[in-house]
Amino acid sequence: MTSPTETHPATRKEEALWLLETMVPGTSANHLSLAFRVEGPLRADALERALIRLTGRHRALRTVYRATDTELRRSVLPPGQFRLPVGDIPAATGDAIRDLEAFVAQPLPLDGTPPLRAGVLRGADGDTFCLVVHHLVFDTASATILRDELVTLYEAALAGRDLDAELTEPAAEFTEPEPSEAHLAYWHRQLAGFDRQSLELSYGRPDGPTPDLDGEQLTRDLSPEIRAAVRQAQKDLRAPEAVILLSAFALLLDGHGAGPDLVVGSPVNVRPPAAERAVGYHINVVPLRLRVDPTLTLAELVRATRDTFLDGLAHSGVPVDDLGDVAPSAATTWRNPLFRHVFNYVPTVGDPRFTLAGTPATLLAVENGCSKFDLEFFVMPSDEGIRLRAAYRTENFDATEVAALLERYEALLAGLLDHAATPVAEIPLLGPTDRAVIDAANATRAATDPATVPAAIHARALATPGATAVVDGDRAAGYRALWLAAQDVRDALRAAGLAPGEVVAVVAPRGVELVAAVLGTWLAGGVYMPIDPDHPAQRIAYQLADSAAPVVLAPPERAELAGEGRVLVPLRAPREDRDEPLDAPPTTADAPAYLMYTSGSTGRPKGTLVGHAALANLTAHFARELDATPDDAGLWLTTFSFDISGLELYVPLWAGGRVVVAPDAARLDGAVLRELLERHDVGIVEATPTTWRAVLDAAGPALAGRRVLCGGEPLPAPLAERLIATGCRLHHVYGPTETTIWSTSAVLTKVEGGRVPVGRPISNTVVLVRDEAGRELPLGVRGELCVAGDGVAFGYHDRPELTAERFPTHPVHGRFYRTGDVAFWRRDGALELLGRGDRQVKLRGNRIELGEIESVLSRHPEVKTAAVVLVDAGGPDAALVAFIEGVGGPELTDSVWEHARGELPRAVVPQEFVIADALPTTLNDKVDYPALLRLAEERRAAAAAPNATDPADPAGGDPLVAQLIGLWAELLERGDITPDTNFFAHGGHSLMGAILVQRLEPLTGVSLPLAELFADPTPRRLAARLRAAGAQDSAPGAGTE
Amino acid sequence: MVFRPARCNVLNDVGSNELILASDFPATGRTIPGFADLVAKLRPHRQVWETAPPPAGTETGLHATDYVDAWLADVRESGLRVTAVLGYCVGGVFAAPLAEHIASWQDEPPAVILFDPERPDGALIHRHYHELVAGLSSVLSTDEIQAAQERGRKAREQHDDLPALAAELSSLFADVGEVGFTRVGLDPARRGELVATFRGFVHYLVVAAEVDPVPVWRRATAVSSHSPLNGLNVLGAEERDTIVARDIRFALDHGDLLRDDDVVRHVADALDGTPTGAR
Structure with a gap:
């Protein structure tokens, strides 16, 4: 194999696929496949010949990539430069699909070799062909094109015909044009001010300590009735089918805690009509911004979704990877910064059955075991019904949770026609299982006798x-x-x-x-x-x-x-008995x-x-x-x-x-x-x-x-x-x-x-678990626990406004109380509590349940109780402080810390652990959080004290140090400089350092080599160097050393 | 009288007669934590020194052995017993001959702990240039940066020979520096210092390639980040499994390695000779 001569930098869109692989090494998330089973034997030599012709014919299949340490470059091999061997796929597990999945998951290195591989899995009742291709040069539409052409070429090869005489029309080619300024501007307008935190669901689990892309799928066929309901909704609400289905997806996400302002990714085939049959990576996932305003009616939501969807299609020529500046990511993460949930509308799933050289064959879907998104809905309508396939990250959801999502989606679709004029916040979210479990738990009628x-x-x-x-x-x-x-x-x-x-x-x-x-x-x-x-x-x-x-x-x-x-x-104490009747209480x-x-x-x-x-x-x-x-x-x-x-x-x-x-x-x-x-x-x-x-x-x-x-x-x-x-x-x-x-x-x-x-x-x-819009939430979705029924109090004494706020009225269950506690229904009909709603805090952009952290810390065998508070909430030094009451002394810190690191995502591992003999409690014997917060803040203040005894004079009276602090502050544009602030750890770099030492010369009369700043990069240490070099303090009366 | 090393920085001075020698190139104004940060958390009851490069501009003509000999001279003169040699990135390469020589005059060889150890090659040198130029956005336009990076890329493709590549990249850096540094009002001496710093660093990388650290690495402990382009993460699984005796991996960015408390605890255990996880 010769190495390519002319290389080009990859596009951002291509680079994004590669970056994902560098961030999650070893992932097969970018591997796509074309696989089919034939009810008979397949001939490897004929397949190889067909593939030589296909790779010669389609430029994309000859495109190779080389990843270096800093970039990804692309080049195209000339036709006929390589042969794709078709070997046997090992039948290792006895389960054909598993064997194929293992074949798909094997690495496709970006080392200048073509990122594809082919094989045949031999079976007693037929052989299965599998072509694995990197997403860089392939997509779903490419698979259909290749399958058709492969059939023609394979049949010709079997018949001994000259393959060059087949498929004589030239293969379509498509090079995506640079996105236009107007289209880029459209997306910037669309996405302005979007806060990606609104993508987080109150369902499932957040990422673990070391996120992976492991994924699973679940498929559900929706009934013909639902098919009919969607059709009718298309007419009633005057929107394309995709928009009806997308609106329901947005409602589903919103009902699970995302939104109301949310972005859903939606893959769009960007091939122009002339290049409809071009093989390659010609999908753009457009970031559709949908606002699920709770006051909109369903019909209004559908209309708004239609406009967004159609406009999005009209501007689909912009890969989302070119929009990085819209939502600059604070942290290096594999996640797309704009969406975590994808709606993939696949209207043209053809019949998987076809014939290959007279033998019946069936297309197989072989998964790569990954999911690049938290949740992706493939919606595949046909005349008979709608097939739904949900791909999900196993770290975020389990199969039962996703099955419940599908059931709720189905219920939402079934109710579309009844709810056209219903405000979004009043559309029921519960699926039949949710309804049954919650109703059973709430079936609590019992007689109270006597009455008082x-x-x-x-x-x-x-x-x-x-x-x-x-x-x-x-x-x-x-x-x-x-x-x-x-x-x-x-x-x-x-x-x-x-x-x-x-x-x-x-x-x-x-x-x-x-x-x-x-x-x-x-x-x-x-x-x-x-x-x-x-x-x-x-x-x-x-x-x-x-x-x-x-x-x-x-x-x-x-x-x-x-x-x-x-x-x-x-x-009064009881007196001696007397002949007196026991009066009945007047109480009602x-x-x-x-x-x-x-x-x-x-x-x-x-x-x-x-x-x-x-x-x-x-x-x-x-x-x-x-x-x-x-x-x-x-x-x-x-x-x-x-x-x-x-x-x-x-x-x-x-x-x-x-x-x-x-x-x-x-x-x-x-x-x-x-x-x-x-x-x-x-x-x-x-x-x-x-x-x-x-x-x-x-x-x-x-x-x-x-x-x-x-x-x-x-x-x-x-x-x-x-x-x-x-x-x-x-x-x-x-x-x-x-x-x-x-x-x-x-x-x-x-x-x-x-x-x-x-x-x-x-x-x-x-009991009702409700979201902020007042919707009753399904099983597993976290929301505010509300209580209705006989136990509800009259209200607060002399506080009519507070009473009205906390004790609203439910149309069915009457007056109820909003507890402010966060909880969810379990599948067994029990409730699980996550703590006070006001104990949900934000730290550096992460939504954090303090109660969850405590519950993890409490699982450490030597911890009796743990209480976590957030100090300096919203401030630059915001930090989590964990107070631990445990068996054993201060040496417990290390082991609890280790436990926390192993069990918690990095962002929520407390910064400080304080071992206490006993935690302060309130008059009612509960942990006294306000007292702990005061304690934590006092500790921080005390810890900061030795470095800055007097906040008004951090330099401690040393004028040269004060001068350097001023210079540090000016160059680094920071207000928190102390005598011990390391210039290079606080935003300085070598160029800035050179400016700093140059500026020092006229101030101190010393020409200090840059290397000395490298060696002593704090005001205090540099001042000592300067004095040693004979610096003159410019302030009068100084220079006492 | 307290002994002051000539070619090493003193990071910890507790009057001990034992020494931990840390190998690194600290003189770049690097923004990520170095051994000083690790030592601040580790607080060992031993002396800790860090290797310092020769003053920028004086490195021309020096070879790896010259660097190593200068540092070893300090150690020998001090009479301190070296209990451990640490190395960070390419510093891990120099840690090998340092540990080997020290073992020749001590009863017990020092422990060797390597943090994201890496052997320099053209890719590494090019990456440093590429990133350094990318960081000049305050003084260069996007086009200028891209042009400079493109020139770097060409240089990388042209030169298989490391010294030639280093010379070419240094000269490219001098060119862009001349333009950019003048814009922010740096005088010629300061401009020269910045270029010399880069030259000195690149020379350090080039001469490191003269050393084969693998025989020593095979008995060393590596502490690895999960950054894909750093340390042992660039190696294939097979090579990685055999190149060090023990590889402790952390889900940390390369830049966080020397300030992470978990790392500090493991290093403390490794230095004490007690197995990690024992407490």
Whole structure:
């Protein structure tokens, strides 16, 4: 083989294919193939002869490429210069398609040899021919052309005819012209201001630590009905079929988290009519910018898509690789900067069957095992139906997820005709499987009887008056005694002037008096507001003022709580029994039961008003779920100002069992907890993950056989595993105060894949996962978890605007609460929570779920808990800081860091790891993120301090250093220069360095060789050199060395 | 009295009687981290020196052995025991004779750790020219840059002989430099310095080709980035598997290799002689 003489630089479009291979070495993503199976033997010699003629005939097949270290160059070999041997393809696996795929995946080096290879796979029932060609010289249309010509030439060769006498018309040739200025300008206008971050889906997975291009495909045939629906939509919406199908693809992507402003790649054959049968790489993937505005109707979206699509076709002469300056890539990445999803409309898929020398043959699709795009839809319509093939990167999706996408796409197409006038945001996205799974999970109807908690306790007091209701240290109170004490409280509240519906602040530790206070408030028609007596005075004062409670129930010594029109009513303990009837509570289910203050991560604490129906629903559900009986004891462990404490109190009383009051120490000291559990034979115990972590070592052995609830903050998988291992029955519960204590629950028996679901909705509860436009999301798509049903609170006290914002109304499910938590439905109908929506942050262009990072860090065997915060968010020094509470000391850092690097994409590996004995917690025993953020910021400030003790004078009073800092700042155009800033690591290069040393001469009187700047490239070190060389400080009074 | 080497930079001075010798060409105003950055993170309890090239302009006529002898003279004179020789890029080539000579006078040969080691060839020299010219966009027009790169390409095609190619590229660089550097107001001396820096660097690459480092590399540890055009990544799989004793690969860009914490940990382990991953 001779080497080509005349070489040319490759085009950008060609170069892009090569660059992909340099970034993902060894990939076969650019390998295309022509393969067909013949029901009989194939003759290699005849194929070889045919191929010699074909390569002679088609210039593209003689084009070779040579990749050097800096560029790709192209040249064309003269005809007849090479022979393409047709060897046997090894039948290595016994599976013909696999053997062919292996053949396709073998390297096609760009070393000046023709980037193609051919072979025959021999089989008992026929042979298969396979030609593998690099995309540089080939495309799908080329395959059809070659197949036709190969048939002619092969048949002629078999017949012994002269091949030069065949195909006498010259082969079409096409050299793509340079894109015109006008077309380039069109694309610049089209794509101006596009933010590629909007391409990220809330579905599937992001790239792993080392992305590859491994791909798979999935094919689905759509029904004739859908075929008909698309046809009808073409007429009704007056758009070509491709536009209808593309609009649905855009809707699908938008419904999975991309958009609303999105770019979809769409391959276009750019051959002009005269060169229709030219072999070569004549496909341009045009970047179609589609705006899926949620307020548009479907018909309007289709119209806009039609315009974009047709304009795009009219300007398809610009390869997307020539548009690099539209979206300059911040990082070297294999990904196209403009799109990640491709819509490939293939309207002319012919019959795969044909005849070769009288023998039946069939075209085969042999994949190269790769996908260059996250997702590519091949849409192949025919008269009978529409065939859909989805190619996807296996790193981003699994087969089930892609199958679900296809099903949803089908559902979207099926609904086109019904939704022509529907705004995009209201078009249902769910496929039949989604609908079935979600509806089943939300089928939660159950009776709540009695209708209120006080009615249930009153019934117990009448039925079992002497049974123990509350055990409080050495004291115990029976149901009747408790109710009588409540009546005393009621009478005192009435005497104090309490009117029905008014708020009563209850300031008391957990105990009999507190239970009497709560029941008494209800008996008086009031609404209780719990206040932890140990909370800071300021917080208590705020709550009292904000709630405008006219009465405080508190120990008599808390006289300071009265005033400003507030009356203090002392708490009551049960008295000796007396002959008095047990009055039925006046409470109705639609009345408010309590006002609960929560602090939230920002802003002032706000009060949530919860009704009796909601509380009764929660209590009835958990009495059932926990199998609570009159023989049961439940531990009252959580502070009463945290709403989950209500479950600990009301579930045992609802069931007629005992409430065992636990001291605060039991939340910190596992031995105390264990003693209580064993002494009182407690069956039900609830705590937050933070508390469980603190007590599990000592209390764990006592948990076997007990019902354990854990919730209130994310439950790390290892903690869940430890809890399960105790032999307890673990109920993982989730819910915000606004939907009454808990809204979902899962009984966990094992932890799979490091994920801990929060389970399914509790009784009379409907969960919706919605996107920003308010659409209900399908399985697996991450969105805001919203709760409707009986648990929904009345709203926020005295905050009508906030209430309206957070508690909208659903057309079917009525009022619901937007939790702000990010979650998705799993295929098994359970929900999985990803943390707070406001814990989704952006760092250097990456969308990051802090909760996800924590969950990965928590899987390290020695990490007890991990909390990640983003410091200097949005600033130039933004960084992730991970706080780790673990077994072992500071030496844990290295191993956690290594774990993080192995498991997380590079962009989200925390920059700093801080090992702490214990993480700070809020009053409700949750990790205190604001406190961690302050801590992280203080650490950064302290770390920065030694270099710049005085930010106003970073030079530390040295005028020469100050002068150099000024010069550094000017040349590097930066404001963050310190005495230790390395000139060359901060944007300087040798030319700039030469300018710098030249500028120094008049300033210092020293002519410094450039090499000295290379050796000492910081202001501090260069100042020392300059002084050594006799520099004069220009500032007066300086130069003391 | 503290010994100061004449031909090496001192990167770490902790008063130890053991030395780590790092081989590199630090005098280019390179923008990516070098051994100084690695040492700042590594904080070894040993002296660390880095080889320095002869002053720009004085390299004419020197051969690889002259470079190596000058550095070895420093080491011998110091009396320090060399525990490791490190090499970065083409510095890895010089690391081989350095380690070999040191082994001849020490009881124990030094460990050899190579970071993206590469043997120079025409492609490498051409790439440095090509990229350097590309970086002059602040003083040259796109057309001028492309023309200069085209001339570089021709030179590459014309010269199989490395010294000839180096001379040609140096002279091309002097030509474009004359135009561009004058535009930003650099005086002739400074212009000359920049050209001499390039010349000195290219000469360093050319003489490195006189050395066969492979026998020493075969017992060395390589630390590799994933940049396709750097270090061992340019080799075929078969050659790569046998050319070093151990190849630790990181999913890092070449430019990040000497500042990455993970790399630092592996180097620390390798220097201590304990297996990596043991903690």
